[in-house]
Amino acid sequence: MKLRRYVLAALALLASVPAQAAGDTVALTFDDLPIMTLLHAQSYADYTNKILLRGLRRHHLPAIGFVNEGKFDDLERAAQIDILRQWLDAGMNLGNHTFSHESPNKLLADGYIRDIARGEQVTRPMLAARHRDLRWFRHPYLETGMPLATKLKINNWLAAHGYRIAPVTMENSDWLFSEPYDDAIARHDKARIRRIKASYLAYTAKIVPWYQRAGHQLLGRDMSFVMLLHDTRLNADCIDDLAALFKKNRLRPVTLEKAMSDPAYRIVDPYVGADGIEWLERWSQQLHKELPWDSFMDPPAEIDAEYTRIDHDR
């Protein structure tokens, strides 16, 4: 039976191929829509999203934006809501990031759940009008609730309302660079704009491969990453460089849905605590395996200092 032999040979070949043989992939997630910025100008928010979305499309980068509906009234409500529409028009997805970007450690389970429900009043109907579901939830600060009863109550509510938690398995502290960057733009300080951008890209170029090494060390194979970024002018201005960086590191861009089909995302998240830690660290606890912390790099001290100074001056 020649055919049977071929079938068996083909099956053996398939079995020898690891589940994620195609290399690492990455899903881009942008938090704090309609914008995360120091500057209170609708034109700045509109322009930032315009060039960010244009860049994402130019590089065929699928993305999801996580919305804080509480930010609508920070600027012009109708224009802020229109930014969400532009994300959908550009082929991107939207998720819920709570109404007010508060911590479950502060609001406690019931208050936090109310804040999630309040955070979908505009986003859910907007998706429904396009025959789409609101499926994804991202915890602000990656704080998932404590003690365990609080975490479980929140998780159960999310599941009962059709949400899936969007974990974070790659990040580059972009929020830390973005405030000094906004400040430099406000002051028209071109040298400082260039310096911060270069510093951000240099740090990202170092930290992205660290997450790839950490993921490989943990799972012993290629994996699908979910990267946390924020809806900022810095990312809008850096999107060409970020796309090139993903290519250089052989990170193929995919949707969040696709990335989350990696079986790694079925690993239990055992962490219960006040800190917002990302998911490789949670999995390392569950799997009792170390991450390569010795080679982890913090963002540059001068950026940290600039961030602290700006925060102080406000």
Ligand SMILES: [Zn+2]
């Ligand atoms: Zn956030």
